[in-house]
Amino acid sequence: MTGIPTALKPPIGRRSNLYFVWRGVLGDPVARIAAGVIAGMMLAAAFAPWISPWAPNAANPELRLMPPGTPGHLLGLDQQGRDILSRTLHGARLTLICGILPVVIGAAISIPLGMLGAWYRRLGAVIMRLMDVLFAFPMALLAIMLAALMGPGIGNMMIALVVTLIPYNTRVVYAAACLERDQAYVEAARAMATPDLKILFVEMLPNVVAASVVYSCTIIGAVVITAAGLSFLGLGVQPPTAEWGIMTSEGRSFIFNAPHIAAVPGIAITILVMAFNLLGDSLRDSLDPRTRLRLVKPAKET
Amino acid sequence: MENLIEIRNLSKTFRVRRGGVFNRSTVVTRAVEDVGIDIRKGEILGCVGGSGSGKSTFGRMVLRLIEPDAGTINYGGRDLLAYSAEELRQHRRRAQIVFQDPLQSLNPRRTVAENVARPLLNFGMDGRAAARRVDELFKLVGLDPRQSHRYPHEFSGGQCQRIAIARALAPEPEFLFLDEPVSALDVSIQAQILNLLKRLQVQLGLTYLFVSHDLKIVRQFCDRTMVMYRGKLLETGDSAPVYQAPLHPFTQDFLGTVLHARRNDAWERAAELAEDLEGAPPRMDGPHCPYAAACTRRIDRCTMAEPALQPAGAGRSVACFRHDPDLAAPSQATNSSPTGEIA
Ligand SMILES: Nc1ncnc2c1ncn2[C@@H]1O[C@H](COP(=O)(O)OP(=O)(O)OP(=O)(O)O)[C@@H](O)[C@H]1O
Ligand SMILES: [Mg+2]
Numbered sequence: 001m002t003g004i005p006t007a008l009k010p011p012i013g014r015r016s017n018l019y020f021v022w023r024g025v026l027g028d029p030v031a032r033i034a035a036g037v038i039a040g041m042m043l044a045a046a047f048a049p050w051i052s053p054w055a056p057n058a059a060n061p062e063l064r065l066m067p068p069g070t071p072g073h074l075l076g077l078d079q080q081g082r083d084i085l086s087r088t089l090h091g092a093r094l095t096l097i098c099g100i101l102p103v104v105i106g107a108a109i110s111i112p113l114g115m116l117g118a119w120y121r122r123l124g125a126v127i128m129r130l131m132d133v134l135f136a137f138p139m140a141l142l143a144i145m146l147a148a149l150m151g152p153g154i155g156n157m158m159i160a161l162v163v164t165l166i167p168y169n170t171r172v173v174y175a176a177a178c179l180e181r182d183q184a185y186v187e188a189a190r191a192m193a194t195p196d197l198k199i200l201f202v203e204m205l206p207n208v209v210a211a212s213v214v215y216s217c218t219i220i221g222a223v224v225i226t227a228a229g230l231s232f233l234g235l236g237v238q239p240p241t242a243e244w245g246i247m248t249s250e251g252r253s254f255i256f257n258a259p260h261i262a263a264v265p266g267i268a269i270t271i272l273v274m275a276f277n278l279l280g281d282s283l284r285d286s287l288d289p290r291t292r293l294r295l296v297k298p299a300k301e302t
Numbered sequence: 303m304e305n306l307i308e309i310r311n312l313s314k315t316f317r318v319r320r321g322g323v324f325n326r327s328t329v330v331t332r333a334v335e336d337v338g339i340d341i342r343k344g345e346i347l348g349c350v351g352g353s354g355s356g357k358s359t360f361g362r363m364v365l366r367l368i369e370p371d372a373g374t375i376n377y378g379g380r381d382l383l384a385y386s387a388e389e390l391r392q393h394r395r396r397a398q399i400v401f402q403d404p405l406q407s408l409n410p411r412r413t414v415a416e417n418v419a420r421p422l423l424n425f426g427m428d429g430r431a432a433a434r435r436v437d438e439l440f441k442l443v444g445l446d447p448r449q450s451h452r453y454p455h456e457f458s459g460g461q462c463q464r465i466a467i468a469r470a471l472a473p474e475p476e477f478l479f480l481d482e483p484v485s486a487l488d489v490s491i492q493a494q495i496l497n498l499l500k501r502l503q504v505q506l507g508l509t510y511l512f513v514s515h516d517l518k519i520v521r522q523f524c525d526r527t528m529v530m531y532r533g534k535l536l537e538t539g540d541s542a543p544v545y546q547a548p549l550h551p552f553t554q555d556f557l558g559t560v561l562h563a564r565r566n567d568a569w570e571r572a573a574e575l576a577e578d579l580e581g582a583p584p585r586m587d588g589p590h591c592p593y594a595a596a597c598t599r600r601i602d603r604c605t606m607a608e609p610a611l612q613p614a615g616a617g618r619s620v621a622c623f624r625h626d627p628d629l630a631a632p633s634q635a636t637n638s639s640p641t642g643e644i645a
Pocket of ligand 2: 358
């Protein structure tokens with residue numbers, strides 16, 4: 001009966017979004033550096049046990065608080081005499097996971113939520129009122145409340161972060177989808193008997209998802225910082241574990257006599273957050289067909 | 303000629319809720335009221351009227367993109383409003399739409415080939431056959447199929463409109479609703495697109511409902527014309543007589559303001575004047591002619607009852623008491639029509 005349309009084979013000459021993202025990022029020096037930094041951090045995190053000179057929790061109390069440049073300890077030692085370089089490399093693992101995973105999961109939930117809300121208006125009203133309730137709390141406070149309710153632990157912290165992120169991302173998606181919904185191409189799709197779900201997730205999704213990707217890149221910074229805050233309060237990652245947020249807060253007490261303890265992981269967080277923000281900006285351009293040609297081939301051809 | 307679509311008493315009222323929970327108010331717009339007309343097979347029916355007179359709403363209802371509140375649409379002998387979901391889906395092959403802004407009506411993140419192929423895929427054609435048909439359609443509307451992997455913004459407005467037309471023609475429809483298809487284009491491009499539409503209409507035996515602000519275009523392009531004002535149908539008839547000797551005072555004023563000023567190239571001003579006609583004259587209570595407040599040839603009856611659309615000879619109809627055959631007293635007021643004889 002209903003002829004379910006087959007997937008459209010890309011005609012020859014058609015280039016995928018990923019191609020343009022790839023070329024766009026390579027073509028933009030700032031994005032290239034940002035992507036390089038993120039890739040470097042990911043590699044460092046992945047190979048931390050092999051490349052770090054010391055075990056993350058191996059303490060050498062005689063050398064505690066020694067500054068960077070101490071022989072064998074490039075970035076110095078912390079208040080317990082643990083090697084900061086090793087801890088930073090190991091810490092990258094949890095920091096990256098805690099920053100990225102909740103954002104990805106949050107986006108996976110809020111994209112369908114926001115789009116269905118924009119399409120089915122009754123449902124949308126209910127969803128957005130619910131989001132308003134979550135919005136009533138500041139991001140950090142909500143995360144703290146949820147994490148405290150569920151008890152300490154990395155898993156619970158992640159859940160708390162996901163729930164905290166959903167209202168923000170859903171609102172971004174909802175706003176973008178509402179704009180798209182009223183575009184003529186959506187009405188044209190209806191006139192062509194495109195099924196509702198196909199209009200939403202085939203026609204509108206690429207236009208909406210770009211907004212969400214860009215937003216997600218910029219929110220990763222806030223998530224890393226919130227995760228660090230939760231860990232600091234004892235609700236997330238537990239102390240002996242290496243994680244940039246905890247390391248920064250532990251170094252706080254020694255900020256005057258051994259500033260490097262807080263500075264090294266703090267600078268690492270700053271660089272990570274900046275890299276994601278810059279990458280987000282570049283992605284916005286390369287995900288948009290109206291601007292990306294300029295990125296790929298510098299104005300030539302008609 | 304046989305009728306393709308018979309529309310009777312079609313009405314649509316938009317209710318937009320404003321305000322929050324406590325001070326909620328509803329804005330009611332009677333976008334289309336009691337419009338009835340036949341669209342004949344193979345004709346181009348022009349639809350003119352000021353901004354907000356309900357032309358787009360009317361056309362969308364004929365395509366069932368907007369559900370009418372009341373009235374009937376008989377399409378090819380069947381009641382369109384009684385179609386089941388699957389019947390309506392199949393019906394979408396037969397009736398298509400072309401929008402005013404060509405760039406906006408194409409999905410910006412899909413190549414134009416994907417845009418044009420979408421209706422084909424929706425109706426079960428496989429990818430390869432669809433790709434071949436897209437090439438055919440591109441040639442049909444005068445575009446190079448080798449450019450079909452590009453994105454809409456890489457084309458000019460006129461080219462985009464050709465692509466939009468190709469997409470509308472993809473499922474081989476018999477009826478097209480053209481909602482101001484050339485208004486967003488340069489004057490030089492307008493003629494090309496109109497020629498294309500005319501050629502396609504003859505070649506494929508299409509029926510058009512053509513909405514435009516530009517009366518000159520409607521007059522040249524359309525076989526018949528319907529004049530709308532505030533959601534009501536005031537006058538219909540073959541294009542030539544409607545433009546040469548308009549019967550309804552509104553049509554006379556509308557043509558007068560627009561066409562006269564156009565001769566002086568003051569198109570902008572003319573458009574403004576045409577908008578003024580649509581502006582809000584004082585609301586009257588009770589039934590009355592929709593144009594009564596601004597009409598220069600008003601008689602008492604106009605403020606007391608609403609004229610129905612009546613045949614006025616030679617295939618024309620008009621909703622005006624002055625032309626009502628039952629009311630045979632049109633002699634007392636002899637305001638000559640200001641623009642009765644525009645050549
Ligand atoms: N979805 C909607 N919700 C509420 N009001 C609407 C909606 N669509 C149209 N209207 C109102 O209905 C009236 C008729 O609108 P319509 O778009 O049919 O006019 P039009 O003759 O096509 O005008 P234009 O020449 O400017 O395109 C307008 O007053 C408009 O504000
Ligand atoms: Mg319109």
